[in-house]
Amino acid sequence: MNTMLKIVGKILDALGNFCSLLMVLMILNVFYDVVMRYFFNDVSIAMQELEWHLFAAMFMFGIAYTLKEDAHVRVDIFYDNMQARNKAFINIFGSLFLALPITLLILYYSWDYTFDAYEMGEGSGDPGGLPHRWIVRSVIPLSSVFLMLAIFHVVLSQIQVLIAAKKPTEEQ
Numbered sequence: 001m002n003t004m005l006k007i008v009g010k011i012l013d014a015l016g017n018f019c020s021l022l023m024v025l026m027i028l029n030v031f032y033d034v035v036m037r038y039f040f041n042d043v044s045i046a047m048q049e050l051e052w053h054l055f056a057a058m059f060m061f062g063i064a065y066t067l068k069e070d071a072h073v074r075v076d077i078f079y080d081n082m083q084a085r086n087k088a089f090i091n092i093f094g095s096l097f098l099a100l101p102i103t104l105l106i107l108y109y110s111w112d113y114t115f116d117a118y119e120m121g122e123g124s125g126d127p128g129g130l131p132h133r134w135i136v137r138s139v140i141p142l143s144s145v146f147l148m149l150a151i152f153h154v155v156l157s158q159i160q161v162l163i164a165a166k167k168p169t170e171e172q
Contacts, residue, residue: 001159002160005153005156005157008149008152008153009068009153011146011149012064012065012068012149012150013065013068015064015065016062016065019058019062022054022058023058026054026055029047029050029051029054030051033047033048033051044128045124045126045127046124046128046130049124049126049129049130050130053130053135056136056139057136060139060140060143061142061143061146063143063146063147063150064143064146064147064149064150065150067099067147067150067151067153067154068150068153068154070154083165084165085165087161088158088159088161088162088165089158091154091158092154092158095151095154095155095158096151096155099147100148100151103144103147103151104148106140106144107141107144107148110137110140110144111141113137113140114137114138114140114141115134117133117134117137122134
């Protein structure tokens, strides 16, 4: 179980690093776009669209990394005062019965959504916009796969917490 946690953890850490790279690219893109617009009066529709494509990818991939790092939004008023064992049960329940079903639903519907864009050769509706809209749409099912990995990581790590919490009572 430890080996599996390490492997999945490294994949999700690499995803987090990728999100950092997307953020840097987005900042550079916005900087370029602002300089070109306000200093040279030149607007690029493709660069503006690339901004939201990069933001969408950073946000969608960042969800899995955030879950793995336990940095997501939660009502900490009650959670912080709980014992580790109770926290583990809540995390497992939330992962398996709340996060996983919606992730599977998103994966199921986004697959056709992406494939339809690819088959149609969908591109930007704006002249000078980005072609191949399926690329940004493919982020949705791909991020769902990464989110399932993160859910798997959370469940395994919380099982380890439950096992660790059980050991001292067995020895007494």
